[in-house]
Amino acid sequence: MPRDETADRADGGAAVRRSLQLMWGGAPEPTRGPKPGLSVATIVRAAIDLADAEGLVALSMRRIAAALGVGAMSLYRYVPGKSELVDLMVDEVYSEDLGSDDTVAGGWRERLEACGRQEWALYLRHPWMLQIAQGRPMLGPNSMRSTDIALRAVDEIGLTEEEMLGAVVVLSSFVAGLAKTTIEAMQAADRTGISDEEWWEIQSEYVGPAVVAGELPMLTKVGEAGAFNSMFDHFEFGLQRVLDGLGVLIERRQGDAE
Amino acid sequence: MPRDETADRADGGAAVRRSLQLMWGGAPEPTRGPKPGLSVATIVRAAIDLADAEGLVALSMRRIAAALGVGAMSLYRYVPGKSELVDLMVDEVYSEDLGSDDTVAGGWRERLEACGRQEWALYLRHPWMLQIAQGRPMLGPNSMRSTDIALRAVDEIGLTEEEMLGAVVVLSSFVAGLAKTTIEAMQAADRTGISDEEWWEIQSEYVGPAVVAGELPMLTKVGEAGAFNSMFDHFEFGLQRVLDGLGVLIERRQGDAE
DNA sequence: AATCTCTGTGTACACTGTACACAACGATTA
DNA sequence: TAATCGTTGTGTACAGTGTACACAGAGATT
Numbered sequence: 001m002p003r004d005e006t007a008d009r010a011d012g013g014a015a016v017r018r019s020l021q022l023m024w025g026g027a028p029e030p031t032r033g034p035k036p037g038l039s040v041a042t043i044v045r046a047a048i049d050l051a052d053a054e055g056l057v058a059l060s061m062r063r064i065a066a067a068l069g070v071g072a073m074s075l076y077r078y079v080p081g082k083s084e085l086v087d088l089m090v091d092e093v094y095s096e097d098l099g100s101d102d103t104v105a106g107g108w109r110e111r112l113e114a115c116g117r118q119e120w121a122l123y124l125r126h127p128w129m130l131q132i133a134q135g136r137p138m139l140g141p142n143s144m145r146s147t148d149i150a151l152r153a154v155d156e157i158g159l160t161e162e163e164m165l166g167a168v169v170v171l172s173s174f175v176a177g178l179a180k181t182t183i184e185a186m187q188a189a190d191r192t193g194i195s196d197e198e199w200w201e202i203q204s205e206y207v208g209p210a211v212v213a214g215e216l217p218m219l220t221k222v223g224e225a226g227a228f229n230s231m232f233d234h235f236e237f238g239l240q241r242v243l244d245g246l247g248v249l250i251e252r253r254q255g256d257a258e
Numbered sequence: 259m260p261r262d263e264t265a266d267r268a269d270g271g272a273a274v275r276r277s278l279q280l281m282w283g284g285a286p287e288p289t290r291g292p293k294p295g296l297s298v299a300t301i302v303r304a305a306i307d308l309a310d311a312e313g314l315v316a317l318s319m320r321r322i323a324a325a326l327g328v329g330a331m332s333l334y335r336y337v338p339g340k341s342e343l344v345d346l347m348v349d350e351v352y353s354e355d356l357g358s359d360d361t362v363a364g365g366w367r368e369r370l371e372a373c374g375r376q377e378w379a380l381y382l383r384h385p386w387m388l389q390i391a392q393g394r395p396m397l398g399p400n401s402m403r404s405t406d407i408a409l410r411a412v413d414e415i416g417l418t419e420e421e422m423l424g425a426v427v428v429l430s431s432f433v434a435g436l437a438k439t440t441i442e443a444m445q446a447a448d449r450t451g452i453s454d455e456e457w458w459e460i461q462s463e464y465v466g467p468a469v470v471a472g473e474l475p476m477l478t479k480v481g482e483a484g485a486f487n488s489m490f491d492h493f494e495f496g497l498q499r500v501l502d503g504l505g506v507l508i509e510r511r512q513g514d515a516e
Numbered sequence: 517a518a519t520c521t522c523t524g525t526g527t528a529c530a531c532t533g534t535a536c537a538c539a540a541c542g543a544t545t546a
Numbered sequence: 547t548a549a550t551c552g553t554t555g556t557g558t559a560c561a562g563t564g565t566a567c568a569c570a571g572a573g574a575t576t
Binding site: 036037038072 | 524
């Protein structure tokens with residue numbers, strides 16, 4: 001990777017502009033020369049399929065090109081570089097949920113809950129989304145529309161604009177954070193072929209001495225209660241706690257108003 | 259990277275055992291041969307320093323070795339591979355907060371709040387922690403002790419063991435999730451040299467048409483209220499909301515008990 | 517028909533993790 | 547003391563990465 005990190009600083013945001021232009025359209029299509037055999041959309045689609053199937057580590061320009069039956073350098077006629085392609089992949093993924101009707105019946109809680117579940121499902125479909133370092137939030141039109149819908153869920157319930165944004169942020173932070181550890185554990189189990197039970201068995205060989213020494217009292221207690229191996233759904237539990245917490249604030253604000 | 263992904267499956271957890279043995283100690287030190295010039299601890303320290311200073315992308319075996327004044331392959335006498343080294347780095351980082359006295363005055367809320375703040379500070383010190391894919395949770399002794407302390411905060415307040423674990427999980431999921439986006443935005447601003455104001459200006463060039471078209475009504479409203487550029491602290495806001503949410507459950511459980 | 521622009525691609529370079537072979541060292545053993 | 551043998555440190559090599567650059571060919575415009 002001979003990518004010069006300081007190059008980004010020199011071009012005064014030109015790289016960002018290129019990404020934005022690709023996402024929002026508005027690139028003037030040329031009139032001369034041969035017709036392009038590919039398109040940005042097909043490249044993005046192929047890249048998402050590859051990342052879904054084999055993970056981010058397998059996502060290389062050469063492999064994407066091979067999947068499309070072209071040479072590696074052909075991609076650079078459509079996309080400035082890999083990082084811009086990843087930006088496009090992210091925004092494309094956000095579009096998947098936008099088709100469905102987004103008006104959920106019920107109050108703010110039901111609407112926000114639906115947003116949380118949708119985001120959770122998105123990460124399960126595209127685990128690589130959690131590994132990429134998103135340079136900036138809300139780069140593209142689809143992720144913006146997605147955020148707009150989420151904000152609509154907490155509109156007109158007595159919160160300030162900052163609090164509305166805060167509510168959406170705390171929910172999606174929780175979802176992303178939990179999804180990351182959950183999915184990585186699933187992938188590790190899949191990759192190593194070691195089940196959760198085997199894992200704890202191996203682990204206990206080494207942890208054992210610390211347990212009998214009386215360190216880790218809480219882990220011992222919680223572990224003996226079977227809390228690690230149980231079917232307890234941390235997503236459902238956490239989702240309700242976060243919504244409860246937002247409810248406390250919202251009720252307080254509505255009490256103030258009356 | 260000619261790393262064969264299926265190799266992990268074949269060795270029946272031997273790679274995991276090697277990591278565990280390195281972290282928990284118990285490797286029999288040899289008697290023959292020349293004295294080792296390095297140690298696992300010094301390698302881990304050098305790796306953490308490098309990752310702190312230049313990020314995960316700069317963390318290569320050659321660069322770590324160069325920082326220590328040895329050849330790249332020398333590291334492999336102490337560490338089986340890069341992924342095991344990263345495991346060790348993670349566990350080492352968790353040890354940084356363990357020295358301080360962990361008994362915080364006050365009730366569960368103050369104790370849990372302290373845990374959340376400590377984790378937040380940890381991610382600010384070591385941003386690379388958010389990018390690595392942790393194969394398994396709680397691999398090492400230090401991260402386990404850290405979790406043990408967190409669990410102690412919610413002990414004896416009427417929650418089941420599963421709920422205790424759930425409480426810790428929801429809090430640290432929120433912290434990790436928000437830290438990831440926050441830190442990545444900070445790093446992007448630093449790397450590209452584009453300030454938040456400039457960012458929104460560039461962004462609005464492309465978003466503008468969508469705004470005047472009446473799409474993105476909420477983003478328009480929230481943006482015009484200045485909620486994006488404000489000093490609003492999303493960490494503090496979210497932290498209180500999560501704690502509020504846990505409080506609702508805890509009060510309910512304590513109401514049941516009486 | 518000539519020109520000019522755009523597409524597609526092969527090659528090359530500076531990187532990466534790490535398998536492998538081998539020299540030098542030092543404690544144990546004969 | 548001399549031979550043995552496991553251990554440390556290292557150089558080389560290989561398969562992979564992103565992408566700069568030069569160049570062939572196509573196709574619309576002049």
